Amino acid sequence: MESVNRIEKLLEKYLEATTTLAEENELKEYFASDDVAPHLQHYSMMFNYFSVAKEERSTREIPVKPGKNRYYLAWASIAAVAVLAFGVYFGSEEPSSPYEKLFAQGYTEEEIESAQMAISLFTNNFKKGVEGASYLEEFEKSTNRFILNN
Amino acid sequence: MQQKEFLNTVMPFKDKLFRLAKRLLVSTDEAEDATQEVLLKLWKNKSKIEQYNNVEAFAVTMTKNYCLDRLKSKQAGNLKLVHSNYTDESVSLQGRIETRDSLGWMSKIISKLPEQQRMVLQLRDIEQYEFNEIEExxxxxxxxxxxTLSRARKAVRDELTKTHSYGISK
Incomplete structure (x- = not known):
């Protein structure tokens, strides 16, 4: 009974906002226990909520960017432009090199050789075809002559 | 001030800022945004941090100002909708049954208080700051x-007594 009296007094002070933090913690402890006086029961929800609410955490990271000075971005963009200009300048000198590299990665030399042979065969035959087509042209000339003469 | 130093300064009270923001803005997402915004501002002004004698109190003030601004500019927005969910449940028994979990019930009671009372209650009863800190x-x-604190505590008490006696008479 002694303790209930004390709690009632503390509650009164609490509602007038004149309790110290230590006294408020005493109240929290009392209402967290199992033997709360029935007529004070409804306060336990309040004090227990305060303890639980303190446990809520923010889940986001602290938004801090690395880099010491403010000019970090400016320097980074200057560097980016320099790299880009460098790339464009040297890139135009030997445009075939990246393709060669690509080929070398995917195929063996033998494969490339046989591919080259196949292509030369194809071009030779294509030439023959074109030569043949010139005969056709001759033929067309003579037929036209016949038609015109008629 | 270096990144690590900054984090060490800010880490201990980051969650406190978040909880205060949530107390005011109600929505978790918005509270996270507010916390991030405040910390970002602090980071940008990190050169001045050493001049403040109490960074934590300064950050709390920034959070308070940020949230009150948000509330003002969003008065017609969805925040109002969130609040209106809480205003009429005093009538419906159904609503009371649904909010039987006491934590949700308590946060609803507090969310009905005026902003000033919510902040003081949050800073004192949950974060347990000293009075002179809260004044600052x-x-x-x-x-x-x-x-303000006395009014807030009494308002919560009244609300709880009301629910409590309801429970008995039922």
Whole structure:
């Protein structure tokens, strides 16, 4: 009974906002226990909520960017432009090199050789075809002559 | 001030800022945004941090100002909708049954309080700051803090007594 009296007094002070933090913690402890006086029961929800609410955490990271000075971005963009200009300048000198590299990665030399042979065969035959087509042209000339003469 | 130093300064009270923001803005997402915004501002002004004698109190003040601004500019927005969910449940028994979990019930009671009372209650009863700290954070006079806190506590008590006696008579 002694303790209930004390709690009632503390509650009164609490509602007038004149309790110290230590006294408020005493109240929290009392209402967290199992033997709360029935007529004070409804306060336990309040004090227990305060303890639980303190446990809520923010889940986001602290938004801090690395880099010491403010000019970090400016320097980074200057560097980016320099790299880009460098790339464009040297890139135009030997445009075939990246393709060669690509080929070398995917195929063996033998494969490339046989591919080259196949292509030369194809071009030779294509030439023959074109030569043949010139005969056709001759033929067309003579037929036209016949038609015109008629 | 280096990144690590900054994190060490800010880490201990980051969650406190978040909880205060949530108390005011209600929505978790918006509270996270607010916290991030405040910390970002602090980071940008990190050169000045050493000049403040109490960074934590300063950050709390920033959070308070940020949230009150948000509330003002969003008065017609969805925040109002969130609040209106809480205003009419005093009538419906159904609503009371649904909010039987006491934590949700308590946060609803607190969310009905005026902003000033919510902040003082949050800073004192949950974060357990000393009165002089709260005075500094909210730029209020000592008596004003006590009066506001007393009103907030009594309002919560009244609300709980009401629910409690309801429970008995039922």
């Amino acid at each position: 954070m909210l730029s209020m006079k000592a008596t004003a803090v006590r009066v």
